[in-house]
Amino acid sequence: MPAAALSTGAVARRLGVSPTTVRSWERRYAIGPAHREDGRHRRWTPQDIARLELMCRLTAQGVPPAEAARTARGGAPGPAAARTEPPAAPADRSGGPGSGLPLGAVRPECRGLSRAAVRLDAPAVSDLLEAALADHGLVPAWEEVIAPTLHAVGRKWATAGERYVEVEHLLSWHVSAALHRIRPRPEPPHTPPVLLACVPGEQHSLPIEALTAALGERGVAARMFGAALPAEALHEAVRRTGPRAVVLWAQSRTTADRALARSVAGIEWGLRGARGHSALLLAGPGWASGTPLPRTERLHGLGQALAVIDPRAPAPAGSGGAGPGPFAYGS
Incomplete structure (x- = not known):
């Protein structure tokens, strides 16, 4: 033995x-x-x-x-x-270690992806993500397969202490890698970009990585600055790029800095006498509380975000409306 x-x-x-x-x-x-x-x-x-x-x-x-x-x-x-295969046993929906993640009523691909993530099967996670993106397209794959699985991982982590942290990290890394493999179309020259960043202290960047990839698919110029961009760097990036829109992601209320949002909304850029402002788009559940900020707009999902940023492009089949779910995953 x-x-x-x-x-x-x-x-x-x-x-x-x-x-x-x-x-x-x-x-x-x-x-x-x-x-x-x-x-x-x-x-x-x-x-x-x-x-x-x-x-x-x-x-x-x-x-x-x-x-x-x-x-x-x-x-x-x-x-x-x-032998004749006996009837399948009822699915284990207890949410325990042997049952994957508490997903509810979701596409079958979610269950396969969640089980692969729970057993830390990196090749299967990668293959299933690539298949979902190829079969459904980025927006439906994000809203109907990837985001529900990420959300289930976050719920499991929140209710199981330190368990399942490794599952979230592995799944998040592979989702990010799959999004980065999506090649953007050439962007039109001399067009103001869309600037995307997480607020200072915010490490959850996957939803705006998905938005960046979706904009790239449509040939929309985008500049992605990732997680936890310092406030000074954010102000400088807005002044240097003169963006058509700024997307600020905040996952939690503790990172959603409303004073920062007001200051970004007030930034002027361009030559004196021809100053411009960028549209400020607030994304993520951290911005949900409080009164709406002036000169800002809330984004509630990947499909809705694309419709706001690039209204000339038709909404992809299967894209979400204004519901909070697709952009509000995680712990």
Whole structure:
């Protein structure tokens, strides 16, 4: 018996599924461990675990479990898989470690993505994100697949202490990487850009990364400054670029600096005698409280943000309206 062999419980935690699921796969699809300890306890070797990881990845992509098990075993159907498959057990919606994340009524791709993230299966997370973007387009993929999964990770982290922090970090990194791989169209020369930044102290930048990628797809000039841009640097960037609009993201009320927003809204740029102002667009749930600021507009979702910034472009199919959900993910 290899020293690295694991128990069923340890394997389930590693894969992000319940021990019951692992035992069910073993019973139904003959994908169990090659050895048992004293004929009683299951012990999974690295080779056994690799087969289960492949089965997890395939089922996350929508492959039926029986077919995924045959592929994981090497293509030869075993005696258990040849039997009539019993009815599937009800889905575990408890929100525990073996059930992925509490997603509710979502697209099937969300469940596959969440399970891949929970088991820290980076290749599967990357593949599923690329497939969602290719199949649905950026705006629907963000609003219907990516954002709900990110939001579920944030809720899970908030209710589970320090657990699942690694899941959020891995998923966020891969979402950011997928957004950065979207190539922008050439922007028209000599056009004022859209400036996008997080307010000082704000580290959650994924929603405006998505907006930046969507603007780039449409050939809208954009300048993205990322997380926690200092106030002085923000003022200087506005003066230097003379943007048509400034998008300020604040995830929480503690970072939503209304005095900063008022000062940015009052910045004038350009030659003396021909001064201009930028439209100030406030994005993120941090701006939700308080009275509306003068000379500003709230953004409530990716589709609505695109409609405000680039009204000439038709709203993409599946894009959201003014609901707060798609832009309000996270912890």
